[in-house]
Amino acid sequence: MxxxxxxxxxxxxxxxxxxxxxxxxxxxxxxxxxxxxxxxxxxxxxxxxxxxxxxxxxxxxxLSLRDRLLHPQIEGQEVRWDEALDFVAERFTAAIRQFGPDSVAIYGSGQLLTEDYYVANKLMKGFVGSANIDTNSRLCMASSVAGHKRAFGSDTVPGNYRDLELADLVVLVGSNLAWCHPVLHQRLMAAKAVRPDMRIVVVDPRRTVSADGADLHLPIRADGDIALFAGLLQHLATRDSGSDYAAAHTLGSQAAILAVRNWDLARVAEATGIAERDLSTFYSWFVGTENVVTVYSQGVNQSATGSDKVNAIINCHLYSGRIGRPGMGPFSVTGQPNAMGGREVGGLANMLAAHMDFTPDAIDRVGRFWGAKRMAQKPGLRAVELFDAMAAGRIKAVWIMGTNPVVSMPDADRVRDALKTCPFVVVSDMTARTDTAELAHVLLPAAPWGEKDGTVTNSERRISRQRPFLAPAGEARPDWWMITEVARRMGFAKAFPYNSPGEIFREHALLSGFENGGKRDFDISGLLAGGYETMDPTQWPVRETPTARLFAGGEFYTPDGKARLLPITPPPPITRVPGRLMLNTGRVRDHWHTMTRTGKTARLSAHFAEPFVEIHPEDARRLGIRKASLVRLARGGREAVVRALVTERQQPGNVFVPMHWTGQFASSGRVDALVAPQIDPVSGQPALKMSTVTVEPWRTALHGFFVATERPRLDMDYWAWAEAAGGVRGEFALKEEPAYWEGWIAERFGDGTDVQRLSVGDRHAGRRSFAGVRNGRLAFALFVSPDPVLVAREWVVGQLEAEKIDGIRILAGRPGADMPDRGPIVCACHGVGRNTIRAAVRGGAESLDAVGAATRAGTNCGACRSEIATLIRTETAMVD
Structure with missing residues (x-):
């Protein structure tokens, strides 16, 4: 339980x-x-x-308490809350007194609630007097923020999710919507099922599962997005597809068109690697379709030219007037639950609260509203700059809230080294052990989802309530409470009177309407008339009523009320370094960020149980990399070791590695350690998708796979573990075979006298299997081989919960013909494996709906339907 x-x-x-x-x-x-x-x-x-x-x-x-941080700690020792809070306030105050306000910083997270964000931003920018508060949202959507502000005069997403269902053409750019935003993707696919004439175009270097459901996949070369949309704007201009809307409500169209005048089909094809006929199809669809939505995400934002990519997309929508009305517009989908809420309260270092900037008027306005005498006068350090300053010794104290930068930041080893040298590091988190928490002087137990109370804002500007349904575990407290208590101890009690998140939200809403009068996009003052506890999901702005869409009437938040088209010229192509491949990082379907939450559930670890690299078969053959072998990726003295996934979904010359695995779950899976700290000069967002790495086989004597009721000691040359029903599972590798296997196993899996040991070996093949049985049930099983271990992994994992086991079959690593083996998990929602789906197809279930009816696979979130469709095609082809 x-x-x-x-x-x-x-x-x-x-x-x-x-x-x-x-x-x-x-x-x-x-x-x-x-x-x-x-x-x-x-x-x-x-x-x-x-x-x-x-x-x-x-x-x-x-929601288990395993690995939860439940009590405040100073230098690893549990202390009372008063002692911990006093200590944090004293150290921050001392640093400010000796080195000035810019010597301290807060690094927050899109996991924070808006109320948490608001109080942290108020403390730093209003009362410490420094804007050194940034967030991991800088890694996510900062380029969208910059693009919106340059075009619209405000950080405004014009439309809403309903527009994807109303559009006749939906363009997904740098967005694997099917895996990263599955529910939104299923809304899109359901709309297409009702209206088959709707077209979907996917622009992505990889053939993702989103591309499988598209009418057209444009396998763009890395960083080719600006060239693609420069060509589209040129195509629109040459066909006189400018709009009355653009003429009346925008400025800069002539300069924008002049910047792309030479980008014809041939040049775009050369720059993007996309065939001219496919470019022509895409451009003609866009020109010939009134209702077009362009959805973009991290593939656009996480680039050294991310802001220009955003504006290249927006240019096309503004020039053609496809914005603000149902079924059309540029649409930024955020990666985190409250990235937008953080932006609303000024959580980024270059913003003030309520979508205000560091202008004299705004600084004065916010300062008067807060009663702040020390208002920050200029933007602070952005994420990469912040840790650079820390490495240089300029940051003396930092408070990290709900995020894990030692894993998620580019050049992550340098970030780790910077934190090691920082005189004072505070981490507030729900998890006791993260790669970042290990470097903290003070750990503060934060209330997680289910225990905390507040609001979040999603990608369509919709504010929703997060409500608690569990009592706080141990001494966990909400982040807003910790910040408020520290602020009071620093001498700012009058400005931090809060006793509930509702009080904070009320102040946040009041500030949004303060001296606004429609001049600023973010205004939720209309929510003050309602009740906080009973608040329904609502799209801002809310002056009198919620607003579904903006800009249809051509009224923008620039000084003259007109939107701006920017002259965006495609950058030179990325220089290919001989012997190196382009590294792309991102997410997988069932894991989230650095796995502090999803790593707790066996169901979500079953699809991918260890870090991997997608590599094209041509590159694999050239480099001597075999399927399922281990691969070493390296850059600048940093390395990662991951499993090879050889697939034609990847382009030659490119590799993809997920960003989720940490030092807690794998020996060398922190891929962002290999990412160069290159940033977009406008937004400060890191280019997490365009580093180059060397790739080579990682030589090992033995590969291994294990299951166990308890996590073993993990000191192998390579290891990765994951939760499993009834225990844990893991992969490992050894450079040398142990001289004495029994002793080696006893040291790692236990040597209890109540465990019956079984083993079998094939000297000629070099394969061995070991098992431990306690009271008739499996305690552990271990398989080693010179090659990647071939066992029925899901069946072996299932034996941890079996009431009765067959030792011979356990050592064989697979069931007999009379026992089912579901195979590798395809549908995580219902735990349906590949073999189960294949059997259903062979039994006559030759459609997605039929497989769903027979197995339940694909009937919940639908993110696995593409994989199921591939299995259906494979099985039916074999029959034919």
Whole structure:
């Protein structure tokens, strides 16, 4: 049974919001009497209408207290809250007194609630007097912020999710929507099923599962997005597709068109690697379709030219007038649940609260509203700059809230080294052990999702409530409370009177309307008339009523009220370095960020249980890399060792590695350690998708796979572990074979006298299998081989929960013909494996719906439907 702390409202359903991506799905959470929590999608929430992805559906499995940080700690020793808070306030105050306000910093997270963000921003910018507060949202959407502000005069997403369903052409650019925003993708695919004439274009170097559902995939060369949209703007201009809207409501179209005048099809094809005929098809679809939505995400933003990419997209929509009306517009989908909420309160170092900038008028306005005498006068250090300053010794104290920069930042080893040298590091988090928490002088136990209370804003500007349904575990407290208590101890008690998140939200809403009068886009003063506890999901701005879309009438937030087209010229192509491949990083379907939450559930670890690299077969052959072998990637003395996934979905010359694995889950899976700290000069966003690395086989004597009821000692040359039903599972490798296997196993898996040991070996092949049985049940099983281990992994994992085991079959690593083996997991929502789906197809289920009816696979979030479709095609082709 999952150990949780249940509120007095056990068995009462609570409406809340999912803590994962920026879709912002409504969730119904029902604590049960046995300590578990039942999770369902909220059918009344306008973001998801009851749908949940695999991660959202598994939220109830992530609420255990295992690995939770439950008490404040100073230098690893548990202390009282008063002692910890006094210590933090004293150290920050001392640093400010000796070195000035810019010697301290806060690094926050899109996992924070808006109320947390607001109080942290107020403390730093209003009362410490420094804008050195940035957030991991800088890694996510900062280029979108910059592009919006340059074009619209404000950081405004014009439309909403309904526009994807109303559009006749949807263009996904640098967005694997099917895996990164699955619920939104399913809304899109459901609309296409109703209206088959709707077209979907996917622009992505990889053939992702999103591309499988598209009418056209444009396999663009890395960093070719500006050239693609420069060509589109030129195509629009040569066909006189400018609009009356652009003439009346925009400036800069002549300069923008002049910048792209030489970008004809041939030149775009050369720059992007896309065939001219496919470019022509895309351009003609765009020109010939009124209702066009362009959805873009990290593939656009995480670039050294990300801001220009955003404006190149917006240029096309402004010039053609495709903005602000139903079914059209540029649409930025955020990666984190509250990236937009953080932007609303000034969580980025270059912003003030309520979408105000560092202008004299805004600084004065916010300072008067807060009663702040020390208002920051200029932008602070952005994320990469912040850790650079720390490495240089200029940051003397930092407070890191709810994020793991030692894993997620570019050049992550340098970030780790910077934190090691920082005189004072505070980390507030829900998890006791992260790569970043290990470097903290003070650890503060933060209340996680389910225990905290506040608001988040999703990608369509919709504010929703996160409500608690569990009592705080141990001494966990919300972030806003910690910040408020420290602010009071630093002498700012009068400005931080808060006793509840509702009080903070009220002040936030009041500031949004303060001296606004429609001059600023962000205004939620209309929400003050309603109740905080009962607030429904609402799109801002809300002056009198919520606003679904903006800019249809051509009124922008620039000084003259007109939008700006920018003259964007494509940059020179990335210089290819001989012997190196282009590294792309990103997400997988079932994991989230650095796995502090998703790593707790076996179901979400089953699809990909260890870090991997996607590599094209041509590159694999050239480099001597075999399927499922281990691969070493390196740059500048940093390295990662991951499993090879050889696939034609990847372009030659490019590799993809997920960003999720940490030093807690793998020996060498922190891929962002290999990413160069190159940033977009406008937005400060790191270029997490355009570093180059060397790639080579990682030589090893033995590969291994294990399952165990308890996590073993992990000191192998290579290892990666994951939760499994009934215990843990893992992969490992050894440079040398142990001289004495029995002793080696006893040291790592235990040598209890109550364990019966079984083993079998093939001397000629060099393969060995070992098992430990306690009271008739499996305690551990271990398989080693000179090659990647070939065993039925899901079946072996399942034996951890078996009431009775067959030792011979365990050592063989596979069931007999009379026992089912579901195979590698395809559908995480329902735990359906590849073999089960193949059997259903062979039994006559030759459509997605038929497979769903037979196995339930693909019937929840739908993110696995592309993989199921591939299995259907493969199996039916074999029959034919």
């Amino acid at each position: 999952t150990e949780t702390f249940v509120t007095d409202s056990a068995q009462k359903t609570v409406r809340t919001t999912c803590p994962y991506c920026g879709v912002g799905c409504g969730v119904l959470a029902r604590p049960e009497a046995d300590g578990s929590v039942t999770i369902a999608g909220d059918p009344d929430h306008p973001a998801n209408f009851g749908r949940l992805c695999s991660k959202g559906a598994a939220l109830g499995e992530t």
